[in-house]
Amino acid sequence: MFIFDNKNIPSQLLLPSNSDEDINILIGENGSGKSTLLNDLSKFHLGQNYNVIAIANTIYDKFNSRNLHFKILRSSLGKTLARNTIVNAFKILANDDLKRLRNIANTLEYIGFDPVISFKLKGVNPDFRDKVIDSELPGEEIEILMYFLNRYVDREFYEEKIVNINFNNEKFEDIKNSYLLTMFLYEKQLKSLKLIRGIDIYLHKNNQHIPLNKASSGELTLVTSLIYLTSVITENSVILIDEPENSLHPKWQIEYITRINNLFYFYQPKIIVATHSPLIINGAEMNSQNLKIFKGTNGNFILELNEKINVEEIYQEYFDVTTPENRYLSENLIDKMNLLASKNIGLDEFLKEINNIQDNSYDEKQKKLLDEVLEMGKKIITDLE
Template sequence: MSIFNIKNIPSQLLFPSNSDEDINILIGENGSGKSTLLNDISKFHLSQNSKVIAIANTIYDKFNSRNSRFKILRSSTGKTLARNTIVNAFKILAKDDLKRLRNVANTLVYIGFDPVISLKIKGVNPEFREKLIDSELTSEEKEHLLYYLNRYIDRAFHKENIVDINFTNEKFEDLKNSYLLTMFLYEKQLKSLKLISGINIYLHKNNQHIPLNKASSGELTLVTSLIYLTSVITENCVILIDEPENSLHPKWQIEYITRLNELFYFYQPKIIVATHSPLIINGAEINIQNIKIFKGANGNFILEENEKINVEEIYQEYFDVTTPENRYLSENLIDKMNLLASKDIGLDKFTEEIKNIQDNSYDDKQIKLLDEVLVMGRKIINDLE
């Protein structure tokens, strides 16, 4: 039986989602317990017979659930992760519903690619027909493989042997049953019979084919994780994502939660994201109505009640970091001095709060400015006396 600590899980994260916008974010410093909490959440929902999908973008994830309803994509599996994920997704998509196929198109366009994935079969044996006939495969398997290889060779002629799969094909039923997707079901058999040496995968941008391994790390991270979700998501499941900001361009960080919601809202999942990125939070707060943010320390996570849509404010309030050239800080200091002048707070409280901000600052000019603010605070009190 899986062991988890239900007392550490905020009550809002225990209930299944009955909404198409159930977005939750966990924040806190390293060591605050975010990864441990995600693991406890996975085990709790599995105990409630829910399906749980986890995406771990760090090699230090703590997911250790063992259950047929637990699906996980780990970045620690190495360089072949993107290819293996896409191939496994195609094996599912070749025989599944059409909205998943549409999500592949939407995912690729979101990342900046054309809604096309291409393949190239390497090392087609010129005697593949004879070798197939002489193999020990069933008559049905021989018929299928012969059909697929002949179709591929016909399509690949005069095209550098690269054939496109266009996921915006108007005849989606044809695409669903496409021999191109089904080729991946037989790749292992084709290689073992030495009929081919492998299948290369390409992305497509500006009318150019880009080998999958030549895409940037950020592009591969997004393609891999979103296509993985597309292939395994089911209604009312729980999605747990650990540090999605790894390798992501700032623009993608800002849009990450919004796009995630747009791609999968109709499945009504409960989405829980652990992050260190103010940009992910800022983008989510601007575009998602019912987002919940939980700030943690020493394994205890509390729901934040304040609405914040300013990155500087997020740095200060959520991550305890004071940034240079911080407009929010300026407004905050003025508010504190007004409270001091109106005697709504005392000098000791004023000094404590300014010192706390100063301790979190990493800019020498800002630290010096805060010293001057402390002097001004004492002057305000002296003038009042």
């Protein structure tokens, strides 16, 4: 049995408030106890019979619960994470409701995609009819697979053999009752009988098919985490997110918490985010009415009495990084990173401008901060490739 020692934990982190906005941010240096606290909070809330959803964006997360009410999305699962998340979401859709469908559309459009996901069977065996009939599958499954495969290979039904689902246009009952979900419900059987080699998944941008593995790491990170939340969230869930800024475009960092709250507020979740990103904090402060920020030292977390402040103040107040008070500099750096991420300037131009700012800086800590900005720029380009 898990014994939760809450003597150093602010009471605001314990139990959902059952309101439309319950947003909490954990900050502190590496080793301050943020990841340990997230794991402890997951066990505490599970012990109170709440559903807990964890999103771990580092390979060293400390979540270790095996409770049936605990759901986790781990970035350490690698390249198959996005595909598996989308497939599992479609399986869940078979027994769920319309609002989850709308959230998938909203998620795709927010990231810049069309509200469409497409699927294509790879290597359909032309002898599938004989193989299905000769298999040892139950009669009901044979009937389902025969209907599905016959309909899929009917060129009059779909000439290109790529199946589209438009989440803005399709009705939930049409998708629920469609053979489309059979792809995922019976994928394992289809492959084991060598009826197909696999299933390709495509996103859409400007009406063009984009193979899932060709999207940028930042796009996949956001698509995966938001679709995952869409598929598993329930009323009064507790959402725990560790370092969401990894791979995310600066614009998405600023809007991250607002986007999650806008998509899922009607479930009234408790959201607890551990982050090193001033942009995530700045965005939350600008758009949240009930934000709480807790600063940790050696496992002891204290509620900060904060007002809406700019990025330089956030570095100073929350991360103990001193920079000259200069709102123009922060806005200029964000603008440069947005231009770089949107490919309106190249990496060489970005590096040149940041180096010029650094050469003119008289503060050693500010120069160190600009070194981090240079590395962020290089990472943005790597993520876009």
